[in-house]
Amino acid sequence: MNIVSGKLRIIFVCNLIFGMTALPAFSQIKIDSVIVTGYLKGGILEEQLVPISKINLQKLENENVTALKGLSGSAPNFYIPDYGSRMTSSVYLRGIGARIDNPVIGLYVDGIPYLNKNNFDFDFFDIRSVDILRGPQSSLFGRNTIGGVVNITTLSPFAYQGTKASIGYGNGNSFSIQASQYSKCNDRLGISAGAYYNSSDGFYTNDFSHNDLDWYKGGGVRLRLQWIKSADLSFDNSFTIGYLEQGGFPYGKVDTLTWSASNPNYNDKSGYKRFTVSEGVSFKKNLDKYILTGIISYQYTDDKMNMDQDYTPDSYFSLIQNQKEHTIYQDIVLRSKEDNRWKWLNGASCFFKYLDMDAPVTFKEDGIDRLILANANKGLSLMFPGEEIKIKEENFVINSFFKIPTYGVALYHHSFFRYGKWLFEAGLRLDCEGSHLRYDNGADIHYLFTMTMSEYREIVTKLKGNENLLFIEILPRVAASYNTGNYKIFSSLARGYKAGGYNTQLFSDILQNQMMEDMMNDLGVHLTNSAYSAYNIADVITYKPEYCLDFELGVIYSSNTGFNFNLLFFDIICTNQQLTIFPERNSTGRMMTNAGKTRSYGVEGSISYNWKNLKLYGDYGYTDARFIKYNNGRNDFSGKYVPYAPQQTVSAGVDYTILAKNNQLLPDKIVIHADVKGFGKIYWNETNTLSQNFYTLLNGSISLQKKPFTLELWGKNLLSSDYSTFYFLSMGNSFLQKGKPLQYGLKFKINI
Amino acid sequence: MKTFKTIKFSVIIAFAVVSFFASSCEKDDNEQIVITQDITFSGRMTVDQLDGTNYTVNGVQIKIEPATSGNILTIEMLQVSFSPKMPVKLDMKIQEVMYYSSSKKIIISGNNIIPIAMGGEFPAYTITNLSGEIENGSITLSMMCGNYPLTYSGTLQL
Numbered sequence: 029m030n031i032v033s034g035k036l037r038i039i040f041v042c043n044l045i046f047g048m049t050a051l052p053a054f055s056q057i058k059i060d061s062v063i064v065t066g067y068l069k070g071g072i073l074e075e076q077l078v079p080i081s082k083i084n085l086q087k088l089e090n091e092n093v094t095a096l097k098g099l100s101g102s103a104p105n106f107y108i109p110d111y112g113s114r115m116t117s118s119v120y121l122r123g124i125g126a127r128i129d130n131p132v133i134g135l136y137v138d139g140i141p142y143l144n145k146n147n148f149d150f151d152f153f154d155i156r157s158v159d160i161l162r163g164p165q166s167s168l169f170g171r172n173t174i175g176g177v178v179n180i181t182t183l184s185p186f187a188y189q190g191t192k193a194s195i196g197y198g199n200g201n202s203f204s205i206q207a208s209q210y211s212k213c214n215d216r217l218g219i220s221a222g223a224y225y226n227s228s229d230g231f232y233t234n235d236f237s238h239n240d241l242d243w244y245k246g247g248g249v250r251l252r253l254q255w256i257k258s259a260d261l262s263f264d265n266s267f268t269i270g271y272l273e274q275g276g277f278p279y280g281k282v283d284t285l286t287w288s289a290s291n292p293n294y295n296d297k298s299g300y301k302r303f304t305v306s307e308g309v310s311f312k313k314n315l316d317k318y319i320l321t322g323i324i325s326y327q328y329t330d331d332k333m334n335m336d337q338d339y340t341p342d343s344y345f346s347l348i349q350n351q352k353e354h355t356i357y358q359d360i361v362l363r364s365k366e367d368n369r370w371k372w373l374n375g376a377s378c379f380f381k382y383l384d385m386d387a388p389v390t391f392k393e394d395g396i397d398r399l400i401l402a403n404a405n406k407g408l409s410l411m412f413p414g415e416e417i418k419i420k421e422e423n424f425v426i427n428s429f430f431k432i433p434t435y436g437v438a439l440y441h442h443s444f445f446r447y448g449k450w451l452f453e454a455g456l457r458l459d460c461e462g463s464h465l466r467y468d469n470g471a472d473i474h475y476l477f478t479m480t481m482s483e484y485r486e487i488v489t490k491l492k493g494n495e496n497l498l499f500i501e502i503l504p505r506v507a508a509s510y511n512t513g514n515y516k517i518f519s520s521l522a523r524g525y526k527a528g529g530y531n532t533q534l535f536s537d538i539l540q541n542q543m544m545e546d547m548m549n550d551l552g553v554h555l556t557n558s559a560y561s562a563y564n565i566a567d568v569i570t571y572k573p574e575y576c577l578d579f580e581l582g583v584i585y586s587s588n589t590g591f592n593f594n595l596l597f598f599d600i601i602c603t604n605q606q607l608t609i610f611p612e613r614n615s616t617g618r619m620m621t622n623a624g625k626t627r628s629y630g631v632e633g634s635i636s637y638n639w640k641n642l643k644l645y646g647d648y649g650y651t652d653a654r655f656i657k658y659n660n661g662r663n664d665f666s667g668k669y670v671p672y673a674p675q676q677t678v679s680a681g682v683d684y685t686i687l688a689k690n691n692q693l694l695p696d697k698i699v700i701h702a703d704v705k706g707f708g709k710i711y712w713n714e715t716n717t718l719s720q721n722f723y724t725l726l727n728g729s730i731s732l733q734k735k736p737f738t739l740e741l742w743g744k745n746l747l748s749s750d751y752s753t754f755y756f757l758s759m760g761n762s763f764l765q766k767g768k769p770l771q772y773g774l775k776f777k778i779n780i
Numbered sequence: 781m782k783t784f785k786t787i788k789f790s791v792i793i794a795f796a797v798v799s800f801f802a803s804s805c806e807k808d809d810n811e812q813i814v815i816t817q818d819i820t821f822s823g824r825m826t827v828d829q830l831d832g833t834n835y836t837v838n839g840v841q842i843k844i845e846p847a848t849s850g851n852i853l854t855i856e857m858l859q860v861s862f863s864p865k866m867p868v869k870l871d872m873k874i875q876e877v878m879y880y881s882s883s884k885k886i887i888i889s890g891n892n893i894i895p896i897a898m899g900g901e902f903p904a905y906t907i908t909n910l911s912g913e914i915e916n917g918s919i920t921l922s923m924m925c926g927n928y929p930l931t932y933s934g935t936l937q938l
Contacts (some may be wrong), residue, residue, distance in 0.1 A: 407867035480900025551898050552871030554859045 077453055077507040077518045079582060079596055081106070081160040081634065081647065085183075090683055090701040090729055092742045092775075094152050094204075094226075096135070096178070101679040101705040103160035104596075104632035104649030106176075109672075111754035111765040113276030113300040114244075115333055117148035121162060121175035122598060123628035123653025123673040124576065126606060129529045129620055132175035134165065138182055138252075138266040140308035140325040143172075143355050143381055147304055147329055150270055151246055153224045154183040154192065154208055162632065163598065164524025164578045167455040167505035170377065170438050174524035174576050174602075182266065185210045185218030186254055191780040192222075198742075198773020202228040208250075216256040223249045231768050232278035235293040236341050239275075246272030260314040266307070273301040279339045279754070282762035289752070289764035296336030296346040296392075303330045314365070322360035329353045339763055343392035344399065347536070355381040371444045376437075383432040388425045389536035396424070399759075400544065408477075408553070415479035417551070426471045426536045426543075434463035442505075453507040453520075458500075465495040465530045465569075469539045475547055487550060489543040491535070493565070499573050501525050516584040526574040526606065531620055534568055571620040576602040582632075590638035599629040601656075605670070607714075621660070626670055628653035641687065646680040658714070665714045676722060678706035695732040702728040712755035723751040723767075736779050743772040815846040815853060815879070815886070821919045823934020827862045830928065835864055842919070842934065851879050853888075855921070862928065872897040874907050874923075885915035895925075 081103030083093075093099060096117065097108045107120040118127045126132050126145075135142040142148060158180050165173040193207040208222025230242030248270035256262040277298045280289040308325030330352050338344035356379065363373040391400070396419050405416045440457035469491040474484035507520035548554065582596030604622040630651035637644045653670040669675070681703030688694040708722030726749075729742035745768060754765040825840040837860070845854040855877055859869040873896040879888045890910035894901045905926040912921035917936040924930070 410865070410867050477899050480898045480902065482900075485899065553898060554869040554871075 077451065077509050077520055078165070079162045079580070079594065079632065081162065083158040083160070085156050086683075087681075088152065088155055088158070089740075090699065090731075091681070091703055091727065092729060092740075092744065095149055096152075097149060098152075099158060099160070099178075101677045101707060102158075102647065103162060104634060104647045105162070105630065105651050105674075105677055106160055106649070107674050107677055107707060109753040110768065113274060113333070114149040114246075114272055114302065115146050115276075115300045115331065117145050118672070119145075119148070119175065120673045122600060122630065122649075123626070123651040123670055124175045124600070124602060124605070125673050126526070127672065128533065130172045130527050130606070132172065132526060134169045134171075134173040134177040135180070136177065137180045137268075137306070138264070138308060139310045139323045140266065140306055140327070141357050141379075142327070143357070143379065144327075144329055144353055146302065146331055146351070147327070150304070151224060151226055151248060151272075153206060153248065153250065154222055155180055156183045156187065157181045163520070163580055164505075164522045164576055166459070166501075166503040166525045167457045167522060168375070168440060168442065170440075170457060170459045170503070171436060171461060171525060171527045174526040174574060182250065182252065183208075183210065183220070184254060185212055185220040185252060189218075192777070194775055194777040196773055196775035198228075199771060200228050200231050202226075202771075202773060204775070218252075218254040220252045221250070223247065230275065230278075231771070232292055232766075234278075235291045236295050241275045241278045241292055241298075244272065244274040246270070246274070262312050264310045268304070268306040270304045270306075271302070273299070275299045277335060277339070279756075279763040279765050281340065282755075282764050284762055289766060292339070293341055294336040294339045295341050295343060297334045298336050300333045301331065304328065317365050318362050319365050320360070320362050322358070324358045325356070327353075327355040327357075329355075337389070338395070338759060338761075340761070342394040342398075344395035344759070345389055345391045347387065347389050349385065349387040351383060351385045353381060353383045355379065369446045371446075373440075373442045375440045377440070378435075378437045380433070380435045383430070383434070385428075385430040385432070385532065387428040387430070387532065387536070389428070390423055390425050391540075392423050396421070400540070404544065404548070412479050415477065417547075418476045418478065418484075420474035420476070420484045424471060424473050426539050427469060428532070428535045428539070429468045430530075430532050430535075431466045432463060432530065432532075434461070436461040440503075449511050451509045451511065453505070455505040457503040459503055459525065460498075460500045461527055462496070462498045463529070465497075465532075467494075467532075467535060468492045469535050471539055471543050473543065473547075475551075477551060485550065487543065487547050489539060489546050491539050491542060491565075495530065495569055497528055497530075497570060499525075499527060501573070514585055514587055517582070518584070519581045520579070522578050524576040524578060528571050528573040528606075529620065530570055531568055538565060538568070571606055572604050572622045574602065574604050574606045574622070576600050591636075593635040594633065596632045597629075598632065600627070602626045602628060607671075623655065623665075623670075624658040625656040626653060626658070627656050628670070641685040643683040644681075647677070648679075649677040651675055655714075660714075663715065668714055668716045669711045671711045671713055671716075674707045674710045676706065676708060678704070678724070680704050695734045697733040699729075699731045699733070701730070702726070713757070718755060718762075720752050720755075723749050725749055725751075725767075738775075738777040738779070740775045740777065741772075742775065743770065744768075745770050746772075814851075814881070815844065817846065819844045820937045821934035822937050823919070823932060825857075825860065825930065825932045827925070828929040829863065835862070837861065840932065840934070841937070842921075842932065844914075844919075851881075853877050853879055855888075862925065862930070870897050872902070872905075874910070877910065885913050888912040888914070888921065890923075 083099060083102050097110045100106065100108050105122045109118060118125060119131055119133050121132060124132050131145040135148055158178065161177040163176055165177045169177055188210045189212050191209050196204040204226045206222065206224035208220060210220040212218045225247040227245040228243060229240045230244060232241040234241045248268060251267045253265045275298065278292045280292050282289050305328040308323055310323035313320040333349040335347045337347050359375065359377040361373055361375040364371045401417060401419060408415065438457055438459040442453065442455035445452045471489050474486050476484045503523050503525055505520065505522035507518065509516055509518035578598060578600045580596055580598045582594060584594040586592045603625050605626045606620050607623040628651055630649065632649045634647045651673065653673050655665045655668050655670065658665040684700045686698040688696055704724055704726050706722060706724040708720055710720040712718040726746045727744045728746060729740055731738055731740040748770045751767040752764045753767050756763055820841055820843045822839060822841050824836060824838050826834050826836045829835050840860055841858045843856040843858060845856060847853060855874040857872045860872060861869050874893050875896060876893055877888055877890040879886050888911065891908050893907040894903050895905055895907055908924040910923040912919060919934050921932040
């Protein structure tokens with residue numbers, strides 16, 4: 029492989045390999061067309077009629093995108109609020125989203141699916157491109173692609189050879205360093221290896237400890253090997269190890285009168301750490317009349333979250349959540365090779381994942397006194413003044429162990445039929461998914477009623493059991509387009525599917541209630557107006573799949589003059605939409621509930637214009653997502669906006685490149701970049717009484733390039749806009765996370 | 781040799797009740813009825829509130845638990861409240877209650893018994909002047925619970 033010479037101009041020809049049209053790249057890279065990877069479904073996407081937002085390497089660098097959350101707004105109606113920790117990746121697309129458990133988008137990195145949402149927020153490192161496919165992709169990709177698919181491709185040793193390194197420093201004591209080597213051993217073998225390390229003190233301080241709250245450090249290694257065995261057979265192997273450790277959860281209590289959030293102020297340790305291993309091998313085999321592609325991958329995730337669940341200086345309770353997950357995935361696609369009117373694709377897919385989770389909740393002094401004993405003694409103190417129930421332990425642990433194996437198998441077919449200027453598409457996927465939950469929860473405490481008992485009595489509460497889920501789904505899609513040359517009009521109708529699951533996070537709450545009941549039963553006391561009415565476990569432990577029916581109508585215009593735009597209207601009916609709620613009472617557990625029915629409609633538009641050294645681009649999304657039917661038994665939310673999803677996303681940017689004449693002293697090139705992103709309005713609750721108004725973030729960078737060096741000054745939220753990224757209500761207290769303030773830094777890069 | 785006598789149950793008591801009660805109560809050689817297993821009644825409890833009013837609760841269950849030896853039983857009042865002001869319901873046990881039986885009914889009596897509730901003794905509500913009888917599948921009780929007169933009447937539960 030050879031880099032095309034001259035001012036870092038590398039031609040990016042990837043359509044034959046990855047099924048993409050060439051990007052209007054700033055740095056262009058040429059790739060041998062015989063390579064192949066298991067990119068998505070073996071390149072079929074060049075035919076598929078799906079709105080795709082493509083973010084290339086140059087845009088990622090100009091916007092200083094370091095993780096998936098940085099792509100919020102880069103595609104219309106695509107929003108990932110930055111809150112909590114790296115474990116938190118709540119993706120919203122077109123008003124559909126999920127805060128916990130199954131995501132609404134599928135994430136693929138070099139063809140390897142990230143089935144666990146906990147892994148979504150990883151450090152970007154030599155990422156070559158990100159494609160965001162909007163709208164349900166379930167007919168090809170199956171589960172949890174109800175909102176779309178994000179496909180990330182890393183830099184390939186066949187695309188680039190040389191050494192890349194960078195070091196950066198910014199406010200918040202943020203530091204980054206990375207280095208990688210891309211080599212092409214011969215025409216058939218390419219190898220790359222890279223490593224990075226990032227750290228930061230963060231931007232929030234805990235008023236309780238006066239320590240940095242959202243500090244971060246993480247690193248990783250990626251090895252990639254691409255082998256063209258013959259003209260007809262090639263392999264691509266990607267191996268990644270990542271580790272991170274951080275503080276987190278900078279949630280500040282809200283003064284409900286002034287609606288102002290105070291600084292985070294809590295006493296228990298909170299943070300997150302994660303170790304991941306990802307390995308995937310994809311292949312491409314050219315047969316006489318067909319092309320066979322496939323991928324097999326394995327992922328291991330070992331993470332641990334500590335959380336002060338009450339987020340106050342008081343000692344209520346804290347949570348530790350340890351998870352170990354193994355995932356194996358395989359996908360094989362056979363597609364037609366010849367360029368006939370009728371092209372088709374047949375695929376088979378399967379996965380198995382095994383989650384082993386240990387999530388002990390420690391009840392502490394204030395939690396025992398104010399949540400458990402206060403309720404228990406409320407009635408007794410009226411009857412027997414001066415008498416009370418006591419619990420011997422200063423702290424006690426509610427242990428929760430879960431083992432969740434999940435498996436899935438699927439068969440799918442897509443056909444494309446071209447007739448004149450028309451292109452028709454029809455696809456169908458049969459998806460079968462099953463899972464089993466084995467739970468074993470327990471607590472052991474000693475209690476005493478001062479009036480009648482002289483010694484503490486032991487209460488052992490156990491909650492053991494099994495649950496099973498099985499979903500068999502048929503996921504169709506039809507689409508058509510009419511291509512006039514510059515204009516392409518297209519329309520599609522598709523069904524999306526998001527798997528159901530288990531409310532494991534509610535178990536500590538369930539057990540706490542069970543423990544109260546056991547203690548009262550042992551005491552022979554029956555509360556007449558109990559705040560501890562027991563959960564019906566069968567009702568709350570599982571939630572059902574979510575479905576949507578998506579209709580789209582759009583137009584794409586592209587010209588040779590550098591002006592491109594697309595405009596799209598969508599209308600989605602979503603049934604059994606999964607929403608996260610905090611259960612009533614003094615509860616801190618979260619649970620997923622199927623919210624009934626919602627409708628989400630809106631428009632999306634993208635525009636780009638290239639003129640000489642100037643590039644302008646913009647993306648706009650508007651979504652009106654409301655409940656058609658949602659009655660939680662206490663309130664009817666019909667007509668209300670779906671919370672947490674923004675009504676609008678805006679992204680607009682400009683890049684201007686100044687090319688210098690050959691001069692030893694001046695830079696070869698100066699790239700000036702500015703962009704603005706906007707989000708909102710975002711409602712925080714189902715009653716739509718609390719919200720974040722539309723806000724904008726101004727970002728920019730200036731980079732000076734003198735081959736082979738680049739010096740970049742970058743800034744984010746340059747105007748220090750004041751906004752919130754997350755709200756929740758817990759134990760009657762409101763909490764907000766404020767958005768990050770002004771961030772800026774300097775980065776030095778070298779590409780040899 | 782045993783003599784067999786028929787216990788005359790009220791016509792409103794079903795044959796099943798007869799069978800159950802017969803299985804729960806056996807007659808010994810002296811023609812006395814001996815309670816051999818737990819039996820439960822449901823009925824009405826009335827507590828004089830000492831302010832000119834009575835507090836009456838329907839559907840109150842009491843369980844009669846025989847001791848392993850002797851004519852002693854325990855009366856357990858399940859989920860009861862003794863005043864409209866009580867925010868909780870209690871299970872209360874009256875232990876060491878004496879009983880004797882004739883061929884027709886069981887006579888219950890007791891005095892100065894400290895009830896057990898909420899994990900221990902409740903001397904403030906010492907039971908005095910306890911009397912009652914079980915006949916034809918029905919039970920009647922009267923007692924002083926502390927200073928509060930209490931009466932109960934119920935029927936056998938299957």
